[in-house]
Amino acid sequence: MATRSEVDYVSGRTRLFGIVGHPIAQVRSPEMITAEMTARGHDAVLVPMHVLPEDFATLVPQLLRMQNLGGLVFTIPYKARALALTSDLGAQARAVGAINALARRGDGGLRADIFDGVGCVEAFRRRGVGFAGRNVMLLGAGGAGSAIAVAIGFEKPRSLTIFDVDAARAASLASRVAAASPGIDVAAGAATISGMDILLNATPIGMLDDARLPIAIDALPRELIVFDAIVKPERTPLIDLAQRAGCTTIFGREMMHGQIARMVDFFFAD
Amino acid sequence: MATRSEVDYVSGRTRLFGIVGHPIAQVRSPEMITAEMTARGHDAVLVPMHVLPEDFATLVPQLLRMQNLGGLVFTIPYKARALALTSDLGAQARAVGAINALARRGDGGLRADIFDGVGCVEAFRRRGVGFAGRNVMLLGAGGAGSAIAVAIGFEKPRSLTIFDVDAARAASLASRVAAASPGIDVAAGAATISGMDILLNATPIGMLDDARLPIAIDALPRELIVFDAIVKPERTPLIDLAQRAGCTTIFGREMMHGQIARMVDFFFAD
Numbered sequence: 433m434a435t436r437s438e439v440d441y442v443s444g445r446t447r448l449f450g451i452v453g454h455p456i457a458q459v460r461s462p463e464m465i466t467a468e469m470t471a472r473g474h475d476a477v478l479v480p481m482h483v484l485p486e487d488f489a490t491l492v493p494q495l496l497r498m499q500n501l502g503g504l505v506f507t508i509p510y511k512a513r514a515l516a517l518t519s520d521l522g523a524q525a526r527a528v529g530a531i532n533a534l535a536r537r538g539d540g541g542l543r544a545d546i547f548d549g550v551g552c553v554e555a556f557r558r559r560g561v562g563f564a565g566r567n568v569m570l571l572g573a574g575g576a577g578s579a580i581a582v583a584i585g586f587e588k589p590r591s592l593t594i595f596d597v598d599a600a601r602a603a604s605l606a607s608r609v610a611a612a613s614p615g616i617d618v619a620a621g622a623a624t625i626s627g628m629d630i631l632l633n634a635t636p637i638g639m640l641d642d643a644r645l646p647i648a649i650d651a652l653p654r655e656l657i658v659f660d661a662i663v664k665p666e667r668t669p670l671i672d673l674a675q676r677a678g679c680t681t682i683f684g685r686e687m688m689h690g691q692i693a694r695m696v697d698f699f700f701a702d
Numbered sequence: 703m704a705t706r707s708e709v710d711y712v713s714g715r716t717r718l719f720g721i722v723g724h725p726i727a728q729v730r731s732p733e734m735i736t737a738e739m740t741a742r743g744h745d746a747v748l749v750p751m752h753v754l755p756e757d758f759a760t761l762v763p764q765l766l767r768m769q770n771l772g773g774l775v776f777t778i779p780y781k782a783r784a785l786a787l788t789s790d791l792g793a794q795a796r797a798v799g800a801i802n803a804l805a806r807r808g809d810g811g812l813r814a815d816i817f818d819g820v821g822c823v824e825a826f827r828r829r830g831v832g833f834a835g836r837n838v839m840l841l842g843a844g845g846a847g848s849a850i851a852v853a854i855g856f857e858k859p860r861s862l863t864i865f866d867v868d869a870a871r872a873a874s875l876a877s878r879v880a881a882a883s884p885g886i887d888v889a890a891g892a893a894t895i896s897g898m899d900i901l902l903n904a905t906p907i908g909m910l911d912d913a914r915l916p917i918a919i920d921a922l923p924r925e926l927i928v929f930d931a932i933v934k935p936e937r938t939p940l941i942d943l944a945q946r947a948g949c950t951t952i953f954g955r956e957m958m959h960g961q962i963a964r965m966v967d968f969f970f971a972d
Contacts (some may be wrong), residue, residue, distance in 0.1 A: 437959065439737045441711055444721075444729035452713075452970035456770060467709045479749060480714045496763035499752035611927035621744060649772045689707065 434689040441470070442477055448500050449478035449699065452492060452514075453507035461505050462687070468696045471662075475638050476502060488513060498541065503535040503699045504566025511546070511575060520640075524549060527582040527612035530575065533695045535654040538702040545698060548576055551691025552632070552659065555682055558690065561657055563587035567627055570594050571646045573605040573620075574635035574659050581605050585613035592616065595623040595647075596635075623647045625656060633660045638668035645669050652677040660684055704919070711740070712747055717750035718770050719969065721778035722784075726752035731775050734958070739830045744880065746772060758783060771803040772971045781816070781845060788812040794819060795954075797852040797882035800845065803965045806930035806972040815905060815968060818846055819853025821961025822933035827953055828960065833929055837897055840864050841916045842904035843875040843890075846931050850904050851875055855883035862886065863915075864891040866905075893917045902929045915939050922947040929969060930954055945950065 449459040449469075462478050465504075469476040483491050488510060495501060496517070506514040511530035515521070518534065522545030525531045532543040556563065569606045570581055573596035584592055588624055592609065596602035604618035609618045625647070637646040639662050646694045647670075652658065658674035663684040667675075719739075721731040739746040742805040751774075753761050757781060765771060766787070776784040781800040785791070789805065792815030798867045799934050801814040828831065836861045840851055843866035856864055862879065866872035872890035879888045895901055895917070909932050917940075922928065928944035933954040938946075944951045 437737050438730075438733040438734070439711070439740065441709070442732040442736055442747060442749055444727045444732060446732065448749050448751070457714045462712040462714060462716065463708040463710070464713055467707050470709065476713060477747070477749060479712055479718050479747060480716060481718070484767070484769060487764075487767045489766045491767050494757075494761045497754070497757045497761050499754060500750055532813060663777055 435604070436498050445475055446500075447474065447476040447502040449476060449502050449504065450481040450495065451470050451478060452481045452483050452495075452510055453504040453621065454482060454484055454509060456480045459507055460693075461507070465505065465696065467505075468692050468698075471575070472696065472699060472700075473702070480636065483510075485509065485611060492517065494662055496536075503533060506532050506534070506693065510577075514544070518544050523586070523612070524579070524582055527585075527608055529579050529608070532670060533698055535561065535699050535701065537582065546579050546700070548687075548690045549579035549581070549696045550694050551687045552580045552661070553587055554685035554690030554694055556659070558686070559680070559682055560681070561587045561682070563630065565590050566629040566632045567634070568592045569623070569625060569628040570632045571623055571636060572596060572661075573598070573602045574634065578579045578608075580632060580661070581618075582612055585609040585616055588613075588616060590617065592618040593621040593624075594618070594626075594640070596597070597620060606696050625649060625652065629654065630657045630659070633662065633668070638670055640661055640664060643669055647692075649673075652679055653680045657682065661687060661688075663688060668686035713745070714746055715769075717744065717746040717772040718768065719746060719772050719774065719777040720751040720752045720765065721748060721837070722753050722765075722780055723835075724752060724754055724779060726750045729777055730958070731777070731962075734962050735758045735775065735966065738962050739969075742966065742970075744970060748775070750779055750792075753780075755779065762787065766806075771806065773803060776804070776972060778804050778845075784814070788814050791815065793856070793882065794849070794852055797855075797878055798805065798848050799878070800849070803968055805969050807972065816849050817961045817965045817968070818966050819851070821957045821959075822931070823853045823857055824964055825956035826929070828956065829950070829952055831900075831950070831952070833859045833900065835860050836899040838862045838900045838902065838921035839893070839898040840902045840904060841893055841897065842866060843868070843872045844904065847904035850874055850902060850931070851879050852882055855879040855886055855888060858883075858886060860887065862888040863891040863894075863898075865891060865971070867944070877948030895919060895922065898926065899965075900927045901931070904931045906932070908932055908940055910934060913939055915943065919943075922949055924948040927958075928951065931957060933958060
């Protein structure tokens with residue numbers, strides 16, 4: 433019974449969610465996660481919440497006292513800091529050392545996990561591609577790379593090789609993946625496609641107008657499956673090269689959709 | 703360029719507003735104020751924020767630290783407590799001793815005022831009815847009655863008589879109106895329509911299934927202008943009696959719309 437003087441997408445009964453970041457204008461979660469929640473029939477909205485670094489420690493715990501707040505998403509620069517908000521952490525979050533989603537449980541408690549890597553695995557699953565038994569090359573051991581490495585580790589690949597320009601960072605991530613997924617063959621190493629089944633880019637190289645490739649190659653074998661976590665542009669130089677070679681290409685946008693689906697599962701788990 | 707997987711009413715650039723209350727499910731500001739803001743071309747949303755009384759003092763100042771928060775609306779039971787959030791108060795708020803809207807100014811400061819009474823005056827204005835020079839009878843000196851009395855006082859009525867079952871409360875309100883609008887004829891007194899031009903009900907009598915009238919009368923003169931602040935039902939026993947007498951009747955819904963228009967002016971004043 434909405435009239436011209438009322439909108440139909442928010443009311444006093446709407447469950448509130450927020451994305452906390454700094455800056456905030458560029459985030460895509462409000463329009464995308466709200467769409468996923470409403471498509472599933474939830475009366476819910478996810479709004480931007482711009483929190484300054486000097487306010488994070490005092491402001492965010494207070495936000496969580498709002499009784500109709502269902503959960504928060506955390507983005508740059510807060511994924512690691514937000515870990516301290518609850519001790520009820522999922523296995524991915526514990527291994528990565530960061531969270532990007534915090535949900536209020538049915539009993540009022542808070543649980544958190546990280547879904548970047550899960551979103552990547554989900555994107556592959558939707559394409560019918562599994563990581564089990566595959567040789568996997570991951571470029572980039574930063575925030576996105578860490579989450580992706582941990583999630584792939586849980587999928588039991590034959591091997592996972594991690595390259596980063598910062599060799600110590602790659603080695604540290606390899607150790608964390610090994611600790612979280614004992615028995616898998618994971619190591620820091622040089623960027624190569626030799627013997628690899630899957631190549632993933634989790635570096636920022638190729639973003640926006642950056643014409644570089646994240647790995648020094650001239651051609652790709654048709655059998656290689658190529659993923660690029662970059663969302664803008666959709667067609668990065670790496671994706672372009674892979675498409676010209678006839679490779680299966682999986683996009684950052686698909687990882688984002690996979691992640692959103694799994695985060696909404698998490699927000700409404702009980 | 704919204705797709706099926708995105709909603710078009712919230713993004714990272716959306717300015718955030720909230721209504722703070724306890725309970726919260728019954729509030730109408732989210733759908734109504736959001737509609738008014740978007741109709742004026744603002745990228746903004748007003749969401750419910752359920753704050754418990756024991757959290758108010760610590761939570762609300764932190765909410766105000768959110769950089770993209772444009773303002774807050776306060777409802778039961780917080781209109782008086784919220785007065786302490788800023789010293790930059792409008793004339794109505796100072797006289798009433800309560801606020802219902804807090805806006806972030808262009809320079810980052812906070813200003814507050816109360817719009818319940820202003821909404822009533824605005825509703826009359828839209829009907830071409832002024833209070834100046836009129837004899838006005840107001841029933842009820844509670845929260846709504848206080849705001850209405852103060853707002854009418856600023857309109858220079860010939861006289862304003864305030865009745866409340868609690869005579870001390872009526873007298874106290876009359877004093878506050880007199881202090882805020884020196885020189886007007888305002889007094890607490892018995893409920894009567896004798897000599898009155900305008901009768902306003904700001905008591906809860908007639909709400910929902912309450913079949914009583916807020917004043918002991920059998921008939922109304924056709925010349926009397928009758929207002930009832932009650933929103934549900936629209937047709938209260940008082941409004942019903944007035945309509946049968948052929949009186950001009952002004953509704954609580956019109957006060958609500960008048961208030962919303964003036965609050966949105968206030969939120970986007972600079």
